[in-house]
Amino acid sequence: MARTSMQSPTKYMRLILADSQGNKVQAVIFNQREIDMFDHLLHITRTYYIHNEIVKPIKPEHRIVDNVYQWTINPTTLIEEISNDDSSLPAPSFSFIPFAEFHKHMDYSRLVGLSLSTRSSSSFIIDPHIPEATTLQTWATEKEKQLNEIITEKHYLTASSSSLAPIIENITEIALIATLLPMRSNFWINAKIGITKLDQHFWYMACNKCHKATGVDYNEEFSCLYCKEKTVANPRCRVEVKLDDATGHLMATLFGDEAEKFLSCSAIKLMKEITEDGIKNIKSFVKLSSDKNFLIQVRAIKLDSPTEPRYKFNIVAIHDPPQENP
Numbered sequence: 069m070a071r072t073s074m075q076s077p078t079k080y081m082r083l084i085l086a087d088s089q090g091n092k093v094q095a096v097i098f099n100q101r102e103i104d105m106f107d108h109l110l111h112i113t114r115t116y117y118i119h120n121e122i123v124k125p126i127k128p129e130h131r132i133v134d135n136v137y138q139w140t141i142n143p144t145t146l147i148e149e150i151s152n153d154d155s156s157l158p159a160p161s162f163s164f165i166p167f168a169e170f171h172k173h174m175d176y177s178r179l180v181g182l183s184l185s186t187r188s189s190s191s192f193i194i195d196p197h198i199p200e201a202t203t204l205q206t207w208a209t210e211k212e213k214q215l216n217e218i219i220t221e222k223h224y225l226t227a228s229s230s231s232l233a234p235i236i237e238n239i240t241e242i243a244l245i246a247t248l249l250p251m252r253s254n255f256w257i258n259a260k261i262g263i264t265k266l267d268q269h270f271w272y273m274a275c276n277k278c279h280k281a282t283g284v285d286y287n288e289e290f291s292c293l294y295c296k297e298k299t300v301a302n303p304r305c306r307v308e309v310k311l312d313d314a315t316g317h318l319m320a321t322l323f324g325d326e327a328e329k330f331l332s333c334s335a336i337k338l339m340k341e342i343t344e345d346g347i348k349n350i351k352s353f354v355k356l357s358s359d360k361n362f363l364i365q366v367r368a369i370k371l372d373s374p375t376e377p378r379y380k381f382n383i384v385a386i387h388d389p390p391q392e393n394p
């Protein structure tokens with residue numbers, strides 16, 4: 069795609085050329101006339117012999133591939149397409165990153181779910197003719213029914229119950245979390261859940277739409293200051309729990325349906341049982357701990373702190389642990 073330079077009105081087009089060994093070099097074509105000329109000549113995923121290009125070192129900040137040189141293609145460059153039947157040259161190879169390893173390539177300090185953004189140097193290729201795309205297409209065709217179900221039923225909006233369970237290699241020991249915090253904010257841990265703080269409030273009054281706290285009464289209609297919706301106030305569970313694995317423990321907050329499920333008690337019942345002057349015999353109506361382990365996804369949230377960084381942890385999802393193979 070042709071772009072306009074930030075510093076001058078010069079148009080340029082950037083290409084990434086790859087050979088069969090996976091070596092890559094970026095190339096650039098300047099000015100509109102040459103862009104038009106080569107745009108007709110060069111097609112993505114096809115193979116060419118290229119001679120007489122100008123090779124120059126490229127500044128690190130302009131590099132998009134791991135190569136210290138950039139080629140400039142100009143009218144003296146000779147480009148010759150290699151036909152598909154010429155099997156002496158294998159197809160160029162791409163280095164794709166599986167989603168499961170995505171986090172290793174991110175430079176983030178705060179991750180809210182997962183979103184992807186593009187910048188001016190990003191390019192999209194729709195349905196490229198490469199083996200990886202064919203494999204993905206086949207997979208999508210096989211799973212068409214499930215994928216459509218996810219899209220139409222919007223399972224992803226209630227991420228806590230539908231987020232995919234992690235693969236075992238991605239489980240972090242609690243003792244390691246503190247060291248990983250500067251790099252990551254999402255962790256899967258395999259731990260027991262217990263409630264040790266009995267003097268907490270267990271629920272709060274919340275906007276029915278966005279779950280932000282509100283001062284209005286139960287079932288009262290109001291306009292939410294946060295989501296601007298006209299809605300009603302409902303009690304919502306919020307409980308601080310202690311997560312324990314063999315390596316350490318972590319205090320984290322459990323919300324909403326997941327909290328009700330764990331406590332075996334609804335937020336409405338909690339609201340009715342817990343009075344202003346304290347909790348009457350909380351042990352008699354909620355479950356305070358589990359004997360079994362769960363796979364728990366926690367998200368670290370950095371707190372404003374003038375000194376060393378401090379974090380709190382929210383529980384995003386709870387899954388039963390994977391079944392051991394017999």
Ligand SMILES: [Zn+2]
Nearest residue numbers: 275278292295
């Ligand atoms: Zn709201």
